[in-house]
Structure formats: structure tokens, C-alpha cells
Amino acid sequence: MSKENKIGPKISRLRELRGMKQEALATALGVSQQTVSNMERSAELEEDLLTQVSQILGVTPDAIRNFDEEAVFNIINTFNDNSSNNGAWSTQPTFTFNPIDKLLEAHEENKKLYERLLEAEKSKVELLERLLNNK
Numbered sequence: 001m002s003k004e005n006k007i008g009p010k011i012s013r014l015r016e017l018r019g020m021k022q023e024a025l026a027t028a029l030g031v032s033q034q035t036v037s038n039m040e041r042s043a044e045l046e047e048d049l050l051t052q053v054s055q056i057l058g059v060t061p062d063a064i065r066n067f068d069e070e071a072v073f074n075i076i077n078t079f080n081d082n083s084s085n086n087g088a089w090s091t092q093p094t095f096t097f098n099p100i101d102k103l104l105e106a107h108e109e110n111k112k113l114y115e116r117l118l119e120a121e122k123s124k125v126e127l128l129e130r131l132l133n134n135k
Helices: 007-017 022-029 033-039 047-057 061-065 069-083 099-133
Strands: none
Touching (some): 007 061, 022 033, 022 047, 047 061
16 A cells, blocks of 8 residues: 555644644543554554544544645645735735624624623523512
8 A cells, every 4th residue: 555545644744734743642542652653654544543533633534534745735835826926925915705794793793692691691680580579
């Protein structure tokens, strides 16, 4: 089995890209660092272990299975090529959304949460008043 098809090296590289040490992954899995080292040299993993690892790394099992470092770097290079302005950095941010709309959405959501909190507090006061009046 070629290195590209081995699951262990893909886990190793994803772990490194996440800035995680083998010891941290081992602790999260409840195994030794040596077990993680052996796992990262493995061609295959049991599905339940792969699922655990993927959750810890914050990706899906399929993302690990299909991980291709060359494709990642091609995406990064394409992004950098498209985001540059003849080699100069742009001082204007490029948004794919309207920040004012997002701010208004957040404000509306905050308002709804406040109203729900207010209703919950009113319910508590009413319940307390009923309890005190029944005594």
C-alpha cells in the first residue's frame, strides 16, 4: 500500500497541521504516546478509532481518508495567487458578505434572546408570587 493510501501518515500530518503533539492526541484517546506513534505508521485503523481520532482533530473520518497534502497546498497557493494585488497586500478587506447585515442579524438575535430571558424571569416571579399567596 502506498504512503498516499495509508491512513496513519494522514492522521500524523493533520495532527501536525492542527499544532497538536502526539502526547496530546494520546491523552485525548486515553492511550500512550507510543500507541499514537504506531497508529501513525499504520496502513489502516478500526472504524471506531478513526472516528475518535477524527473528532479530536475536528474533521470527519472521510476528511482523514481523503486527505491529500498536495491538494491542500494547491488550494493555499491558489488562494494566495488570487488574493494578491501584483505582489502587494491589499489594505481593503474583501468580504463575501455584508458586515452590516451580519451586525444587524446579531443585534436581532441578541434582542430575541433578551426577550426570552425577560419572559423566563417574569415566569419565575409569577410562580414565586403564587407560591407566597398560597401560604
